[in-house]
Amino acid sequence: MMNSFLTLSDVKEIADFVQGKIVTPPEIAVILGSGLSLITKDVEEAVTITYKEIPGYPQPTVKGHSGEFISGKIGNVPVLFASGRFHYYEGHNIETLTLPIRLFHALGIKNLIITNAAGSVRRSSPPGTLMAISGHMDCTFRDGPNQPEILRNDKYHDPELLKLALDTARRLNVKLTEGVYVWTLGPSFETPAEIRMIREFGGDAVGMSTVPEIQAAGELGLRILGISCLTNYAAGITDKPLTHEEVMETTAEVGKDFTRLVREIITAIGKE
Ligand code: HPA
16 A cells, blocks of 8 residues: 555545544644654544554654544544654655645644754754744655755745744743745754755754645645754754654653644634
């Protein structure tokens, strides 16, 4: 199944299976990045659907990604969480990476919050900073050596949701910056030279996911809000070596603020 072609009817079958388990149709889907699943403990009337039990659904392999959907309510707003996502470096094709997005669309979900752990390209944003994504850039160079452009279209970064996120953060006294998320292939962290290039191109955060999801969701007309948890300085910003452990430690530290923020954003979207 890993790289097989997923037809529309495959997506529909998967959607029918998931729909059969969900009690209230979700208004919002939330993709949770590495180590950012704490919020799922707050879900009321929770129904867990593991990726394993969904016929034909791919399996993630990364530590910190458990691989399940949790549907239920946050403050009376019906939500579907995806805990565990797919990465290009795991060998999945774009079709598979974006399957969750096509599933959300097939379920009639209109709003999508995409979260991730990312490296900070700027000294001014230390580990622990939360960043709302206002633009993205594909630095995988899969299509050739040309300088990639930053995409800031409203269809990929909904201005209303961005404002709602910034307002909510201010109200909660949680620091939330704004910036450009850059997708690199992984699975290794970048080199200092790559990070210098990314900074010159205008990137603020660097990670190995999210951009294919944003692109697919934008094409399908979902309203998108992206939030990065900057877990470490990217390579070469300081002398400290990068580790997946640091990523997990930082997400554990800021997990509470992140959870409060996402919770309140969900509630605010529910009141729109
Ligand atoms: N680079 C790429 N992906 C990441 C990083 C990083 O520094 N930190 C967390 N995910």
